[in-house]
Amino acid sequence: MTATQEASHQASKTPTTESPNGRLGGASPVKGVTPNIEVAPVQRRPRNPAPWPLDLYQSAVGKKWVMALSGVGLMGFVFAHMVGNLKMFIPDDGKEFDDYSESLRTLLYPILPNTTFLWIMRIGLICLFAIHLHSAYSLTILNRRARPQQYSQRDYIAASWAARTMRFSGILVIAYLFIHLANLTWGVQALDDHRFVDGRAFHNTVTSLSQPWLAAIYIIRNLALAVHLFHGAWSLFQSLGVNNPRLNPWRKGFAYGFTAIVCGFNISFPILILAGVVTQVPR
Amino acid sequence: MNVTVRVWRQEDAGSAGRFETHQLDDISADMSFLEMLDVLNERLIEAGREPVAFDSDCREGICGTCGLMINGQAHGPAEATATCQLHMRKFSEGDTITIEPWRAAAFPIMRDLIVDRSPLDAVIEAGGFISADTGGAPDANLIPVPKTVSDAAMDAAACIGCGACVAACPNSAGQLFTSAKLAHLNLVPQGQAQRWERTIDMVETMEAFFGSCTNYGECEKACPKGISIDFIAYMNRDFVKAKMKNRKLIGQKFP
Numbered sequence: 205m206t207a208t209q210e211a212s213h214q215a216s217k218t219p220t221t222e223s224p225n226g227r228l229g230g231a232s233p234v235k236g237v238t239p240n241i242e243v244a245p246v247q248r249r250p251r252n253p254a255p256w257p258l259d260l261y262q263s264a265v266g267k268k269w270v271m272a273l274s275g276v277g278l279m280g281f282v283f284a285h286m287v288g289n290l291k292m293f294i295p296d297d298g299k300e301f302d303d304y305s306e307s308l309r310t311l312l313y314p315i316l317p318n319t320t321f322l323w324i325m326r327i328g329l330i331c332l333f334a335i336h337l338h339s340a341y342s343l344t345i346l347n348r349r350a351r352p353q354q355y356s357q358r359d360y361i362a363a364s365w366a367a368r369t370m371r372f373s374g375i376l377v378i379a380y381l382f383i384h385l386a387n388l389t390w391g392v393q394a395l396d397d398h399r400f401v402d403g404r405a406f407h408n409t410v411t412s413l414s415q416p417w418l419a420a421i422y423i424i425r426n427l428a429l430a431v432h433l434f435h436g437a438w439s440l441f442q443s444l445g446v447n448n449p450r451l452n453p454w455r456k457g458f459a460y461g462f463t464a465i466v467c468g469f470n471i472s473f474p475i476l477i478l479a480g481v482v483t484q485v486p487r
Numbered sequence: 488m489n490v491t492v493r494v495w496r497q498e499d500a501g502s503a504g505r506f507e508t509h510q511l512d513d514i515s516a517d518m519s520f521l522e523m524l525d526v527l528n529e530r531l532i533e534a535g536r537e538p539v540a541f542d543s544d545c546r547e548g549i550c551g552t553c554g555l556m557i558n559g560q561a562h563g564p565a566e567a568t569a570t571c572q573l574h575m576r577k578f579s580e581g582d583t584i585t586i587e588p589w590r591a592a593a594f595p596i597m598r599d600l601i602v603d604r605s606p607l608d609a610v611i612e613a614g615g616f617i618s619a620d621t622g623g624a625p626d627a628n629l630i631p632v633p634k635t636v637s638d639a640a641m642d643a644a645a646c647i648g649c650g651a652c653v654a655a656c657p658n659s660a661g662q663l664f665t666s667a668k669l670a671h672l673n674l675v676p677q678g679q680a681q682r683w684e685r686t687i688d689m690v691e692t693m694e695a696f697f698g699s700c701t702n703y704g705e706c707e708k709a710c711p712k713g714i715s716i717d718f719i720a721y722m723n724r725d726f727v728k729a730k731m732k733n734r735k736l737i738g739q740k741f742p
């Protein structure tokens with residue numbers, strides 16, 4: 205096969221049409237040309253490409269690019285969230301921790317009304333989650349269509365367990381996210397043995413996580429996040445096209461290091477609270 | 488050696504397929520995998536039965552015609568080896584060998600182990616042409632190409648279009664094939680004039696037929712030519728750049 209095929213000129217003159225057997229004729233959408241082949245496409249191409257940057261999102265490569273970028277944003281969030289929580293290690297009965305959580309509400313306060321910036325960040329996060337989920341969902345649908353019949357026997361050589369379970373670990377992380385929000389943001393009393401007090405972040409965290417069953421949920425959830433990051437934090441470089449022989453040996457190292465730091469500390473919080481290392485001064 | 492072969496039989500694209508099991512005695516360990524199938528077919532014909540249809544041509548690993556899913560691995564257990572270059576010595580006495588055709592929506596089964604791989608041709612066709620001077624033969628080395636660049640382009644051009652990357656990918660993605668066919672033109676100076684148009688056309692043609700990349704890396708391991716998934720990253724980068732570029736300005740060399 206050569207790249208400079210004369211045949212392309214003949215094939216590309218046929219306009220896009222629905223063939224009589226109902227198959228979509230058009231495979232090369234931009235010029236409205238159709239390859240002269242019998243195989244039915246798995247994906248209908250949009251007749252009218254959307255304006256930039258939505259046209260990027262219409263393609264699978266663009267969706268992966270968007271998924272990687274939103275993943276970078278979410279990674280920034282989990283990292284900042286972990287760093288903020290490190291304040292619970294300061295043995296001052298949670299004063300720094302409470303100040304930090306209060307400061308999130310008053311961020312940029314005299315410039316913007318109170319909690320406005322917090323809400324901007326929250327809406328941004330919700331958008332990142334939505335876009336990350338939507339791109340994953342629509343690509344999964346495409347991938348299922350592209351492989352209608354599975355092999356009877358399959359021996360994976362390179363694909364890691366983490367890579368093959370991305371959608372499950374992702375769903376687990378999202379599901380547990382709601383438990384986390386209900387517990388420490390919305391203050392559902394049942395989750396905290398009716399001890400939740402609005403505004404006392406350290407108290408709420410310690411009383412919640414000293415319940416072994418809830419601590420176990422947090423640990424499992426962070427293991428799922430670790431599995432997700434293990435593949436995602438490497439994969440994003442490929443999707444974004446960041447590939448340089450000088451940097452490539454660092455890409456997997458970055459992913460493993462990032463996963464270990466974020467999830468390692470995240471898991472240490474419930475464990476150290478359960479062990480009584482991080483605790484409130486009894487009043 | 489004696490092996491048991493579980494081979495996929497299917498009349499045509501429309502009919503349902505099934506596995507057929509054959510006991511093969513006295514197979515030489517020095518036979519290639521396809522020679523083993525030839526022996527199977529000879530014995531089937533002698534017994535008055537329909538031989539197993541499979542594709543092959545050069546049988547020296549350079550044409551990309553053969554390609555079978557052997558024991559769940561594209562082109563079988565040997566690394567960087569096409570099915571025709573795989574030898575029976577890679578298997579052990581008494582093994583059961585499962586042979587399936589490539590499975591992908593883009594590769595409908597025509598008969599038994601033969602699939603229609605024309606979407607790969609469609610992707611190449613979408614790549615169009617490169618601008619080459621006509622007239623008198625130009626001086627050799629008129630266009631300087633750094634050695635690293637020509638080596639990288641050559642690595643991409645090693646693609647024989649067998650479709651193992653698509654077969655090995657759990658998503659039936661055609662990214663490794665497309666990125667290799669794209670890179671061997673996009674990396675060298677001669678391919679620059681049509682670079683952005685070619686990238687868009689090839690990627691969008693690919694996406695009409697194949698799944699999307701999830702960076703498993705299975706394709707790279709299945710590739711009989713050992714083509715690296717680095718090319719997929721280059722393609723992703725070129726595609727996004729192509730969507731951004733003001734093409735009116737790409738002729739400008741001066742910054």
